Amino acid sequence: MTFKTRIKDIRESKWFSNLTTGIILFYAAALGFKTIDKVAEPYGLLFYSIDMFITVYFLVEIIIKIYAEKSIKDFFKSGWNIFDFVIVFITLIPLENSSFAAIARLMRIFRVLRLLNARPELKKIIDMLIGAIPAIVDIVILMFIIFYIYAIVGNFFFEELKSGLWKDFLTAMLTLFRVLTFEDWTDVMYEAMELYSWAWIYFVSFVIIAAFVFFNLFVAVIIDEMQKINSEHTDEQLNREEEKIDLLLEKMTQMQEEIRELKKKS
Structure with a gap:
């Protein structure tokens, strides 16, 4: 079995989809907890570490998905893949210490939308609504x-x-x-x-x-x-x-x- 075949198996495996779903749900819970200023204030460093981990994970995940395709063009043929790529790319832009810091914080919320692509069942529902x-x-x-x-x-x-x-x-x-x-x-x-x-x-x-x-x-x-x-x-x-x-x-x-x-x- 070649390395690319193994990567493709990882991309299509159920555990990989479940792992991504679990991480997105955890991140959504962390974002909600962070809105409680008095409770979340002492855990600023922890939230920063979680944010960095999520960023790295999403980057690795998108690289796995791109590498598993025959070519980069095949990856961008899917609208869902473009959707994932745009969200990951935007969150990689260093806006925290700029005048666009508020936009950067807003972009984090859109990471939760990646749950739509992480679960095939949710993708089917969205495709159904779009078709209707x-x-x-x-x-x-x-x-x-x-x-x-x-x-x-x-x-x-x-x-x-x-x-x-x-x-x-x-x-x-x-x-x-x-x-x-x-x-x-x-x-x-x-x-x-x-x-x-x-x-x-x-x-x-x-x-x-x-x-x-x-x-x-x-x-x-x-x-x-x-x-x-x-x-x-x-x-x-x-x-x-x-x-x-x-x-x-x-x-x-x-x-x-x-x-x-x-x-x-x-």
Whole structure:
């Protein structure tokens, strides 16, 4: 086994992924603890050492990932690899003792985002959400149309209410968002019913359409995208298995030819 093969095995191993995940979670906990000034103040040197260790580890990890590829170009073909590289590169820039020290401290927080790439399961979820964006945008546009219609109707009928929740179009949109989140939406409905007894139809129909129907649409889109990703993942695994079988068949064919040659010689 060559050195590059060993490095590749390390990169693809489960323990390496778990180690990176554990270090990122530990670092996230340390950052949270550091915000408590009175408690964290005596441990300034310890936090500095932790920060240096994390920096070195991430640098070694990114070198391992780059070296395991056939070429550097192959490494940068993946958007996740570019994401990791940018975060590591930015945190290596010496900004602590400059006027950009606040930016340097902010950049440390983004190290926690590397958890998205450290766990394949999280990568799958993020890829799923990115893939679902076009469908989600269409649903949001349709939802905006419903909001727009209901806001105009609400402003027309309930503009005179004392609460002022329907005094103009934008305020009516915010009120509808409040109703959508079920934040004391019954109070808004009962106030409107004091003016119009039929107002419950307006609110109940909006809740059914906006909250129940559209929520289920979002869920359906995400589930559909997850099924697509799972099927693609299954296809990739099948292709890998087929490649392994093809390699085994080639080796068996070569061995048969070698055996035949040996028989001829004997």
